Structures are given as structure tokens and as C-alpha cells.
Amino acid sequence: MTDRKAQLVDELIRHTGELARAGLTPATSSNFSARLDDSRCVITVSGRDKGRLTPDDFMDVDMDGKPVEPGRVSSAETLLHTQIYRLRPEASAVLHTHSLAQTLLSMRHERAGYIELAGYELLKALHGIKTHDARVRVPVVPNSQDMPALCAAIEPAFADEPFWGYLIAGHGLYAWGRDLAEARRHLDAFEFLLTAEMTKLGFRA
Ligand SMILES: CSCCC(=O)C(=O)COP(=O)(O)O
Numbered sequence: 001m002t003d004r005k006a007q008l009v010d011e012l013i014r015h016t017g018e019l020a021r022a023g024l025t026p027a028t029s030s031n032f033s034a035r036l037d038d039s040r041c042v043i044t045v046s047g048r049d050k051g052r053l054t055p056d057d058f059m060d061v062d063m064d065g066k067p068v069e070p071g072r073v074s075s076a077e078t079l080l081h082t083q084i085y086r087l088r089p090e091a092s093a094v095l096h097t098h099s100l101a102q103t104l105l106s107m108r109h110e111r112a113g114y115i116e117l118a119g120y121e122l123l124k125a126l127h128g129i130k131t132h133d134a135r136v137r138v139p140v141v142p143n144s145q146d147m148p149a150l151c152a153a154i155e156p157a158f159a160d161e162p163f164w165g166y167l168i169a170g171h172g173l174y175a176w177g178r179d180l181a182e183a184r185r186h187l188d189a190f191e192f193l194l195t196a197e198m199t200k201l202g203f204r205a
Pocket residue numbers: 027028029030031044045046047048074075076077096
């Protein structure tokens with residue numbers, strides 16, 4: 001393993017541990033990746049407990065989601081990661097979690113196709129947002145076990161202005177950033193903002 005890859009994997013393990021302890025990765029759910037170069041990323045192996053990852057729980061895949069070394073199975077949602085890397089060349093890390101707020105609010109907004117977040121100071125944690133007086137639409141797509149279908153459902157959103165995350169209804173959040181620290185900041189901001197919206201609507205976590 002190169003020094004850079006080992007450092008990325010160490011940082012991913014630190015973030016996944018923190019997210020697991022915060023209750024965002026229940027029951028082996030969630031998956032995490034970082035871009036290695038234009039043609040490969042490192043991603044979690046499918047089905048592992050995301051609160052107890054070691055370097056052996058990561059593997060390389062190409063940008064079509066194919067394992068670089070055959071023999072291990074990457075995340076069932078690998079294609080959603082590689083789609084983001086292909087369509088957003090600036091993305092360097094992709095984080096996917098399954099919190100209660102992400103799960104419940106996405107179900108509630110599935111028919112609308114988006115959740116609008118407005119008026120929150122914390123919107124400024126999203127790259128490019130300079131004021132609380134902004135409206136950010138988080139796309140919501142229906143869940144599916146068919147990953148190419150899920151990729152096709154979210155693909156039109158990538159034609160719009162920059163955005164840093166989307167929801168899969170009843171499932172969870174995908175968030176990314178220009179580096180791993182920014183991806184984590186975006187994920188934390190979405191989680192806070194979705195929890196605020198959930199509380200406003202009278203849901204209880
Ligand atoms: C038990 S979680 C169901 C699958 C899922 O949504 C997920 O995020 C984890 O899948 P993976 O293959 O990446 O472990």
C-alpha cells in the first residue's frame with residue numbers, strides 16, 4: 001500500500017468510527033470511499049461492521065466499480081460512489097450513512113423529489129454557500145436494489161448547479177467533498193439540517 005493510500009484509509013477509519021459511535025451506521029449499513037487517482041478509488045468491503053474497520057476492510061475498484069484485484073466484494077453500492085467520481089471530477093471522498101433523520105425525512109419527501117433547506121446558518125458549511133439566506137435543494141430519489149437504475153434516477157440532478165449530497169428514500173444520505181475533511185463537514189451539516197427539519201415537522205429522533 002502506498003503511503004498516501006495508507007493515510008487515506010487511516011483517515012476513513014477514523015471518520016467511520018466517529019460516525020458509527022454517533023449512530024449513523026447501524027447494523028453494518030453505510031459505505032465509504034476516497035479517490036486514489038482518475039481511474040481508481042478505495043472503498044469499503046461489503047457487509048463489514050463500519051464501527052470496527054481495519055485496513056483489510058478496504059479494497060480498490062476502478063471507476064466502473066470493478067475490483068482492481070479480484071476475489072473480494074466491494075460495497076453493494078459501489079456504483080453510486082464511482083458515479084459521483086465520474087460526474088464530479090472535484091470529488092475526492094464519498095460518505096454514505098443511514099441516520100434516522102436521513103431515513104425518515106427522505107421517505108416523507110420522496111414524492112416531491114427534494115427537500116428544501118432554507119434560512120439556516122449551518123447552510124454555510126456547504127461549499128459555495130455564503131449566507132444563511134439561501135435555499136438548498138437536496139435531491140431525493142426512490143430506493144432500489146438495482147444500482148444501475150438508482151444511478152439513472154439520480155443522474156439528471158448532476159446536470160444542475162453544484163450540490164454536495166442527495167438522499168435515497170427510506171435509505172440514507174450520500175455526501176461528498178473536494179477532500180475527506182470537506183466530505184465529512186458536508187455530511188455533518190446535512191445531518192444537522194435534516195434533524196432540524198425533522199424536529200420542525202414534529203418527528204422525534
Ligand atoms: C444492512 S445495510 C443494507 C445495505 C446498505 O444500504 C449499505 O449501506 C451497506 O452495504 P455494503 O454492501 O456497503 O456493506
